[in-house]
Amino acid sequence: MKIAIIHDYIKEYGGAERVLEALHEVFPNAPVFTTIYLPKFLGPHKDKFKDWKINTSWFQDIPFKGKLISPLRILAPFIFQSLDLSKFDVIIVSQTGAYTPNLIKKGKAIQICYSHTPPRYLYGYATARDWKKNIVLRVFGEIANHFLRLVDYKSSQNVDYFVANSENIASRIKKFYRRDSTVIYPPVDTASRYQLELKASKPAARSYYLAGGRIAKPKHIDLIVKTFEQLNLPLKIFGKTFGGYDVKSSKSNIEFLGEVSDEEKIELMRNAKAYIFAAEDEDFGITPVEAMAQGTPVIAYRSGGVLESVIEGKTGIFFDKLTVDSLKLAIGKLSKAKFISQDLVKQGQKFSSVRFKKEIKEFISSKLKK
Numbered sequence: 022m023k024i025a026i027i028h029d030y031i032k033e034y035g036g037a038e039r040v041l042e043a044l045h046e047v048f049p050n051a052p053v054f055t056t057i058y059l060p061k062f063l064g065p066h067k068d069k070f071k072d073w074k075i076n077t078s079w080f081q082d083i084p085f086k087g088k089l090i091s092p093l094r095i096l097a098p099f100i101f102q103s104l105d106l107s108k109f110d111v112i113i114v115s116q117t118g119a120y121t122p123n124l125i126k127k128g129k130a131i132q133i134c135y136s137h138t139p140p141r142y143l144y145g146y147a148t149a150r151d152w153k154k155n156i157v158l159r160v161f162g163e164i165a166n167h168f169l170r171l172v173d174y175k176s177s178q179n180v181d182y183f184v185a186n187s188e189n190i191a192s193r194i195k196k197f198y199r200r201d202s203t204v205i206y207p208p209v210d211t212a213s214r215y216q217l218e219l220k221a222s223k224p225a226a227r228s229y230y231l232a233g234g235r236i237a238k239p240k241h242i243d244l245i246v247k248t249f250e251q252l253n254l255p256l257k258i259f260g261k262t263f264g265g266y267d268v269k270s271s272k273s274n275i276e277f278l279g280e281v282s283d284e285e286k287i288e289l290m291r292n293a294k295a296y297i298f299a300a301e302d303e304d305f306g307i308t309p310v311e312a313m314a315q316g317t318p319v320i321a322y323r324s325g326g327v328l329e330s331v332i333e334g335k336t337g338i339f340f341d342k343l344t345v346d347s348l349k350l351a352i353g354k355l356s357k358a359k360f361i362s363q364d365l366v367k368q369g370q371k372f373s374s375v376r377f378k379k380e381i382k383e384f385i386s387s388k389l390k391k
Contacts, residue, residue: 022389024051025109025130027101029119031075032059032090033261034066035235036207036307037117037137040186040377043208044113044135045073047378051113056080056100056120059087064261064280078103094120094142095165098172101125111385114180118304121169124176131388134180135205135381138190138304139197143170147239147301174198182388184381187305187326203384206329208377209307210283211314211370230352231293231317233259233278234308238266241299241322241343246270248348256297259289290315295355299343303327309337314369316362320351336360336368 026048028041045051052074058081060067078100080086080093097120106112107128114122118138125132142148143166174197177183183202185191194202232245242258249256250272259278262268270277281289290296296312296319303325310330312319319337321327331337338358340351 022111023109024048024111024113025106026051026053026113026115027104027106027122027125028053028055028115029097029117029122030056030058030090030093031070032057032062032087033235033263034063034069036305037115038066038069039210039307040135040137040207041115042069043374043377044115044381047381048113052076054104054106056093056097057086057090062087065282090119094140094169097121098124098169098176101176106130111389113385121173121176123179124172125179127179131181132179133182133184133385133388134177135184135186136190136194136202137186137207139177139193140169140173141302142166143173144193144197182384184384187329189326189329190304205377205380205384206372207305207307208374209310209314209369209372210287211311211373226292227294227317229255229257229293230295230297231257231259231289231312232297232299233257235263236260236266236268237263239301239303241301242266242268244299244343244345244348245297246275248345248352249275251345252349252352254352257289257293259286286311287315290317293317295320295337295352297348298322298327299348300325300327301343306330310369310372312369313337313365314372316365318355318358318360318365320348320355330368330372332368334358336365 026044054076056078058075058077101122102124105126109130112127112130112132114134116134116136118140123134177198183194183200185194185202185204186207188204191202191204194200236242253274255274257276259281261280290312296317298309298321305326309319309327313336319331321331323339323341333339338351338355340347
C-alpha cells in the first residue's frame with residue numbers, strides 16, 4: 022500500500038508538526054509533500070525531520086521565502102493543485118489551517134484529511150497576524166479571502182474522509198464544509214520515561230507558574246504577563262514569538278525563556294504550580310494536556326478545544342473573560358483548591374501518542390476495507 026503525507030509547510034514546530042511526526046512514525050516509508058521546508062527556523066527541533074523524504078514545491082527556491090509564508094496563501098491552492106499523487110493508494114493531508122492543501126490530483130487514491138482547523142483567517146477566528154489594522158491590507162485581504170473561501174470549500178469536497186482533532190473542529194468542518202468527520206485527538210507526549218523519573222524523584226518544588234508554547238496574538242500571553250505583574254507572583258514563559266507579537270516585562274518576577282527542548286519543557290511543567298492557558302478559540306490545545314500529564318493543574322480560558330481536555334475542579338480551573346480580574350480570580354481559586362496528582366496524570370494519559378497511532382491505523386484500515 023503506497024501512502025503519501027501532505028503538510029502545509031515546515032517552518033515552525035508546534036502541535037501540527039507533532040501530529041506530522043506521529044503520522045510519519047505510523048507510516049515511516051511515506052514521502053512528505055509540502056510547500057517549503059526550512060529547518061533553520063525550527064530552533065531546538067531543527068533535526069526532527071532531517072532523515073525524512075521531503076518533497077518541496079517550486080516555492081523552496083524563492084529568495085526570502087521564510088518571510089513570505091502569509092502572502093503565499095494566495096498561490097498555495099495552485100501549488101497543491103499541481104501535485105499529481107494518483108500513483109498512491111492513500112493520501113493523508115495534515116491541514117494546519119494555514120493553506121488549502123486538499124486540492125490535489127488524487128486519482129483513485131483515498132484522501133483522508135486530518136484537520137486541525139479550517140483556515141482561521143477565512144472564517145473570522147483570531148489569528149497570529151493583525152492584518153486588518155492596515156486599511157490597504159484589509160481591503161485587499163477581504164477580497165482575496167472571499168475567493169480563497171470558495172477555493173477552500175471546493176478543496177474540502179475533494180476529501181473522502183475528514184478526521185478532526187477535537188469536537189470543536191468537527192463542528193467547524195460541519196459548519197463551513199458541510200461534511201461529517203471523525204474525532205481523533207492529537208498525540209500528546211505524555212512522556213512515559215519522564216513519568217518514571219517523576220515517580221522516582223522527590224516531589225516537585227512547584228515554586229512558579231508557567232505559560233508558553235506558540236507565542237502569538239490569540240494566545241493572549243500579554244494578558245497573563247499583565248496579571249502576574251500585578252500579583253507579583255513568579256511566572257516563567259517559554260516559546261517562540263509569531264506574527265510580530267512582542268510581549269515584554271521589566272518586572273523581575275517574569276522570566277522569558279525562549280524556545281526550549283522537549284525535555285526542558287517537561288521539567289518546567291513538572292515543577293510549576295499551574296500551567297496558564299489564555300488562548301482564544303483554541304483548536305485543541307496540546308500544552309495543557311502535557312502539563313496535566315506531569316501532574317500539573319491548568320488555569321484556562323473557557324474557550325475552544327481545552328473544554329474537552331480539562332475537567333473543572335478536578336484537573337484545572339477555568340476563567341470566563343479575557344481580563345486581568347477574571348484571571349486573578351481563577352488563580353485565587355486554584356490556590357485554595359486541592360488536586361490529586363494521579364487524577365491529573367490519568368487525564369493527560371488519555372491523549373497519549375500511543376492512543377493516537379492506534380486510532381489512526383484503525384481508522385485508515387476500516388476505510389480501506391470499504
